[in-house]
Amino acid sequence: MNSVFSPEGSPVLASPPQPPQPEAASAVADRLAQLFARTAVERDARGGTPKAERDLLRASGLLALSIPAEWGGGGGSWRETLDVVRRLAQGDSSLAHVFGFHHLMLATVRLFARPAQWQPWMEQTARHRWFWGNALNPLDDRTVSSPHGAWHEFTGPKSFCSGALDSEMLVASARDAQTGALVVAALPTARSGVFVVPDWNNIGQRQTDSGSVVFEKVRIERHEVLSDPGPLSTPLACLRPLVSQLVLANIYLGIAEAAFQDARYYTLNEARPWHQARVDHVQDDPYVLQHYGDFWVGLEGVRVLADRAADQLDAAWLRGAALTEAERGQVAVSVATAKVAATRTGLDLCTRMFDVAGARATHGDLRLDRHWRNLRTHTLHDPVAYKVREIGEWALKQKHPQPTFYS
């Protein structure tokens, strides 16, 4: 990765890009995270597309991390790729989000399409540093697919399209006009009729461009449709939502870790002991220490659960077509467990961090509330209550989650 970053840490575009080997990916991720963190406050205020930072991700080679080496990628495992997601989220959770979803899109085409389809995409993504965006939201039925001889035509809007802006490729879904079946396809974002709308303006994850894509008579070629084996068609294909959920869990964890680090900084450097505490330094306050003990117990639990789930996901992935429903189901339970734990620990920490950072940490210029806003926004992706319920079905009845795009 030395070719990508100058010694001074200012990135220069290397040519040709060399995807980082897994052992280096974490270092590159940490470096980018630090870089992103410097401007995260300003960009949180601004919203919109983090074009420069997306280009840094392109230049870093990390967009090829999960692509097998034979197609020019970094050959990273899910454990490694998700570790990068988590590290990026420590610096900027919006960028971790679009980065994680990019790899989710790559997983989507690999799991839903034939190798002959996805291998060129992998190869080109690695070579041209493509960024993939999301236009798949299966709960939004407004995009309709009409058959036109050898091709499909997609028409209608699609919401919650994270990372579609400034992407080279999209994975999009539509409902078949006649059967209502879900049609999923990969297509260049630049295709005629695709309008990516810069309308994302939410309280958190503000630079994820999770707004709308409008399809106006967009022609989708047959070979772009991911129909063999197709969406959620086999136990292996059903790993897709697990990649998705585990990307989320790692973003949540990264946010919580960022909040923890910010809290530490303010406790150690800015906070002052309360007069009733009768301690010289706030870091000796028994209740402050208690908060930090709680934070640590929570974070450590999430970390080990998330890592274990990633390892199980990797093992399942390697099973390929031999993967059984039961094996996939076990991974699903582990992923769900990690995600629930990450949600709870994170929300708690992002609120309580202020109890140890002190009243001055609410200064507007710090925008430390962004951790809570980012996490609160993203943890609504799908209701945690139903994730808990799924886990309960397993715990009580040994019944695995029914695969859907959220389970």
Next chain:
Amino acid sequence: MNSVFSPEGSPVLASPPQPPQPEAASAVADRLAQLFARTAVERDARGGTPKAERDLLRASGLLALSIPAEWGGGGGSWRETLDVVRRLAQGDSSLAHVFGFHHLMLATVRLFARPAQWQPWMEQTARHRWFWGNALNPLDDRTVSSPHGAWHEFTGPKSFCSGALDSEMLVASARDAQTGALVVAALPTARSGVFVVPDWNNIGQRQTDSGSVVFEKVRIERHEVLSDPGPLSTPLACLRPLVSQLVLANIYLGIAEAAFQDARYYTLNEARPWHQARVDHVQDDPYVLQHYGDFWVGLEGVRVLADRAADQLDAAWLRGAALTEAERGQVAVSVATAKVAATRTGLDLCTRMFDVAGARATHGDLRLDRHWRNLRTHTLHDPVAYKVREIGEWALKQKHPQPTFYS
């Protein structure tokens, strides 16, 4: 109050102002709260001084609510005055804050000074619709008081001065240059040498102007010093921090109630059932109902605790100089209990409201995160852990809280 508000609800300045009778105050407060709520989102984004809204408070007569009728006030009890604080906080917690602190300042002069001092201030406040601001922060020792013959000179900055901007009167504190003793005084905000700095820019309570006041050789007359009986000098004078803490508790509760009402609106009108819920309407989702049940149990507990504390405060206030330390101590425990409950219930509700309002409720234009930001900011006024500890001292050892400006 018909004279204050035109039939269409657009307020006009009545002359002379008639402070609302207590029985009408709640209706006026509700009306103002609704008015404030209409622009709360825009003003939260903007920050700064809510001049128009402060003038509406002036026009409403509510600034005289806690002033005895004999001095031209509304003769409201603390229960009534705090009820108005709570109602205003449902519409805009910044305005509730400066309104509550205004009455806290009035209580301060009544409790720390001689009647001959405070009676004119009461009378003039009622007649001229004065707004009082806070410059008393006893933890900020940078303001120094130097004796100059018959008068004092205050010099130095003071932080966290809620409502000092656009106020007619201030209550300020300084440390005596020689003894270090706390000197508290009331003075016109317009006095020469008083500079109110518009530097408040925090993540919550954004229109409270809780920034700095800088005193530059400000002359304080002897009769402006609140030295007889003086700060926290008697059990009665020690009611002052209890008024303060109960103002906070009612603001917290009002914020939580606002969050609850907003959550309800979005659940009933915008949220959609999750596909796994197998219900037609989100309001029949068992987990959504559970959240609302929890919210209600929490809110009701806070409401009864806050009301009881206010009644006890009123009873203690009426005891006057006969009030004993033990009697004051009992009120202190009740106030602390209400405040701790309000803090916990509120923070929980302001986070969980999104679990029932749905992902779309995170839209930036709604700024529904402001409830959490407002509450999170204000609940750092003094650490809840030490409030719990004080209550524990009572519960375990029957030891009342040691009176301070925070207890």
Next chain:
Amino acid sequence: MNSVFSPEGSPVLASPPQPPQPEAASAVADRLAQLFARTAVERDARGGTPKAERDLLRASGLLALSIPAEWGGGGGSWRETLDVVRRLAQGDSSLAHVFGFHHLMLATVRLFARPAQWQPWMEQTARHRWFWGNALNPLDDRTVSSPHGAWHEFTGPKSFCSGALDSEMLVASARDAQTGALVVAALPTARSGVFVVPDWNNIGQRQTDSGSVVFEKVRIERHEVLSDPGPLSTPLACLRPLVSQLVLANIYLGIAEAAFQDARYYTLNEARPWHQARVDHVQDDPYVLQHYGDFWVGLEGVRVLADRAADQLDAAWLRGAALTEAERGQVAVSVATAKVAATRTGLDLCTRMFDVAGARATHGDLRLDRHWRNLRTHTLHDPVAYKVREIGEWALKQKHPQPTFYS
């Protein structure tokens, strides 16, 4: 009450019994609670019927407390009667249970039957110091009522019959053999065919005799059937489950208060500071104080909620036949809120009390686990989750609980 208790505290049977006036009832209750507490440990171990203590309750006159004065009773309000339940539970929750259910049975006949029916029962209960027991469990359909001309015949078992043993009167329910309708009747426990089985042996509430009653062709006279207005037939009649739920809430609260008092005793007298705490006395340990602060905030919340619900119940009761569904519904919400809060606070306190009482407080002879066992057993009467859901229906939709025997 001096006539009931000898100066030494050993009760003697006064003749004729004088029901205590409400103002004295609390003192009598406290005295009995202290008496019961002395042997509560031994009787918890033993289980079975607390015959001597039941006779003390008879002798105290408290069994007539809720009976109107015109029928020889104490004329106590529900607030007063429930206050006695709570006080007794501080000494022994089993006795509070059978005492509370006794008054629930009296309420049952007053609410479900004609005055001509219940007035003699009231009068005789007051005069003869009758103890009423429960055989009404509406979820147990095994008891069948067959019409036999002018009378009914009850046959079959009934479970969870608290206080049926050593009672003079029972309120029993059965399902009509033909219609399945619920038939509720009052009858002497001594009637031929009634077999009260001493088969209660559960982990908590061990002296409540909440076991089985078996009916073998028991003749029920027409005037003993509570059919006019009948069970849950009118808003007024629907106060019955609210009395029941509020009896439970007050027992839970009394148990929690007992646990709190026991914890205090052991913290103050037996526990030793942990070496890392660097305090001389365990009562100065910051974490111990935190526990007590939490306990107090919880207990105070439950106390005010329970008292408010009792006052609302009294007001609704006094409305008589004019009581509307909506008015009754409001009381139902308040009662449910108090019960949920009592459940949560109590279970938490009964577990955490050991964290402050120290390891030695687990000594078997103290049986301090009985607070948790008693509360855990009784809080399963009906699922708290559905109580929360009911409250949620109100909070979200302004829909009152559907009256049942549990709501």
Next chain:
Amino acid sequence: MNSVFSPEGSPVLASPPQPPQPEAASAVADRLAQLFARTAVERDARGGTPKAERDLLRASGLLALSIPAEWGGGGGSWRETLDVVRRLAQGDSSLAHVFGFHHLMLATVRLFARPAQWQPWMEQTARHRWFWGNALNPLDDRTVSSPHGAWHEFTGPKSFCSGALDSEMLVASARDAQTGALVVAALPTARSGVFVVPDWNNIGQRQTDSGSVVFEKVRIERHEVLSDPGPLSTPLACLRPLVSQLVLANIYLGIAEAAFQDARYYTLNEARPWHQARVDHVQDDPYVLQHYGDFWVGLEGVRVLADRAADQLDAAWLRGAALTEAERGQVAVSVATAKVAATRTGLDLCTRMFDVAGARATHGDLRLDRHWRNLRTHTLHDPVAYKVREIGEWALKQKHPQPTFYS
């Protein structure tokens, strides 16, 4: 292990005993746990010494599990040994307790004494199936050691001596009469002057015999004193409290797992749906499923944290004398984290299990409250608040726990 258990599952004493290989240990442990579980209820009621079950542990060879193979042991790692502790705790937490403490005593002599001292003890323990008991409580200073030429004399009582009854060997501590220094020694339980008092009668862990040992002029030979390197003398020696704390964490986890399994059994086989749930089977109740989801998230978190801590302990153990304070400190934080998580998850689960098992699960014959009683008793071993504080010291200041017998 076939030699130890007959085909019918009734254990017979094999001669010579063969310690199970680690791969078989878990199967043996499960078998014993099932056996112990059959009588756990009856023995919980009885208290006292589980002589027959202790002999089964002797016969199983598991007492030699942690002993290196070269001394005739099973050569099990701590991960494997603690896994057996956890499995035994699923059947009977008292037996898991004395089993875990037995291995803790073996660790104690290996860490505090010279190989020439402990190697014969290991060898004899493996050959003669010795059971080691605890008499080391360092907080009880009543046992005094007086030097008598070449030997020491121990005199005075010692409390909380788990597993001392029916043991062959003890590890005991005393305070040096002159210096107050802690003297730790290993000695045969049968030595003259050692009186093991059967006085343990607490609400939980009832068959751990955690009562008193009284030393009356007990002669301790020089080679029995563990003084080289001595107690907590080196980073390696300081692993001893970590073994202790991790034994506790695994017992807690095993108890929680037992409670979970019992809850499942009653939900699936005995509980009935609540009428308001409108489900045919209680296992479809949304709130029941939520409880199980919570249980699973909690248990999984503890499992991965406990396993990770055990692996770290093994790695540190293998470092031997090269182990640094910092390396030991990292293990200490991981062990503490696992223990705190186990405490919280376990107490929560042991209370809430009844919410899903139903009211009938409180039947006295089932004694399902024993899970809560066992866990509640044992989690008071040392205060969880100070464990959280230690973790907080690390999280905030990167300060490792100060080694003591509890950290």
